[in-house]
Amino acid sequence: MLQILQLNALSDNYIYLLHDAERGETAVVDPADAEPVLEALHQKGWSLNYIFNTHHHGDHVGANLQLKQATACKIVGALADRQRIPGIDIAVEEGDTIGLGRQSFRIISTPGHTSGHIVYYCQDSAALFCGDTLFSLGCGRLFEGSAEEMWQSLQKLKTLPHDTRIYCAHEYTEANGRFALTIEMDNQALHDRQAEVAELRRLCLATVPSTLAMELATNPFLREQSPSLRRAIGASDTDSPAQVFAKVRLLKDSFR
Numbered sequence: 001m002l003q004i005l006q007l008n009a010l011s012d013n014y015i016y017l018l019h020d021a022e023r024g025e026t027a028v029v030d031p032a033d034a035e036p037v038l039e040a041l042h043q044k045g046w047s048l049n050y051i052f053n054t055h056h057h058g059d060h061v062g063a064n065l066q067l068k069q070a071t072a073c074k075i076v077g078a079l080a081d082r083q084r085i086p087g088i089d090i091a092v093e094e095g096d097t098i099g100l101g102r103q104s105f106r107i108i109s110t111p112g113h114t115s116g117h118i119v120y121y122c123q124d125s126a127a128l129f130c131g132d133t134l135f136s137l138g139c140g141r142l143f144e145g146s147a148e149e150m151w152q153s154l155q156k157l158k159t160l161p162h163d164t165r166i167y168c169a170h171e172y173t174e175a176n177g178r179f180a181l182t183i184e185m186d187n188q189a190l191h192d193r194q195a196e197v198a199e200l201r202r203l204c205l206a207t208v209p210s211t212l213a214m215e216l217a218t219n220p221f222l223r224e225q226s227p228s229l230r231r232a233i234g235a236s237d238t239d240s241p242a243q244v245f246a247k248v249r250l251l252k253d254s255f256r
C-alpha cells in the first residue's frame with residue numbers, strides 16, 4: 001500500500017508525495033514548488049526517486065529542475081510533451097506502466113486541458129493522480145483541446161473502480177460546487193457534498209481526495225445523463241452526451 005502525503009503549495013495547489021515503504025522508493029506528483037517537497041522528504045527521511053508530471057503547466061513542473069538537481073531523481077512525463085516538460089528522463093504514453101517499489105502506475109492519456117495531459121492510476125492503492133483533468137465537482141479548462149476530447153478523456157476515468165480516490169491538483173471544490181448547484185438544484189448528494197465541503201473549508205481542511213463514486217454522484221461534468229441537469233442547461237433530446245458536456249463547460253467558463 002502506498003503512503004500518500006498531501007502538501008499545500010502556491011495558492012491552491014496540492015503536491016503529492018508517494019512512498020512505497022517496502023522498497024523505500026518515493027515519487028512526487030506535480031511539484032509546483034521545491035521547498036515543501038524538500039522539507040517533507042527531510043522530515044520523513046525519504047529520498048526522491050521520481051517526479052511524475054501530469055502536464056507542462058508551470059504550477060505542475062515548476063520545481064522539476066531544482067528537485068532533480070537536489071535529489072538526482074528521474075522525471076516522468078508524457079511523450080507528447082517531451083519538449084515541454086523540463087528535465088524529462090522517461091517519456092510515457094497511454095497504457096505504459098511505471099513502477100514505484102512494489103506499486104505500479106498505469107498511464108492514461110487525457111487530452112483536453114492540455115494536449116499532452118496524462119494521469120497516473122495505481123490500482124493496488126485505488127488512487128488516481130489526475131492533475132488538472134478531473135477536479136472534485138469540476139474539470140480542467142480547455143486550453144489545448146476540444147470539449148469532445150475532454151469528454152472522451154473523462155469517459156476513460158469513469159470506467160475505473162468506483163472506490164478509486166481522486167487526487168486532483170487543486171483545491172477548487174467549493175467554487176466548483178457553487179456552479180454545480182446552479183445547474184443541478186435537485187441533486188441531494190450534491191447539496192450534502194457542498195455542505196460537507198463548506199464545513200471542511202471553514203476548518204481550513206482539504207476536500208481532496210474525493211472518490212470516483214462521489215464524483216459520479218455530484219460532478220456536473222460526469223453527469224450528462226441527469227434529466228434535471230439537461231433541462232437546466234437547455235439541452236435538447238438530440239444532444240449527445242459530449243454536446244451536453246460542452247454546454248456545461250461553456251457555462252462554467254462564464255460563471256462568476
Ligand code: ZN
Nearest residue numbers: 055057113132
Ligand atoms: Zn494546468
Ligand code: FE
Nearest residue numbers: 057059132169
Ligand atoms: Fe494547475
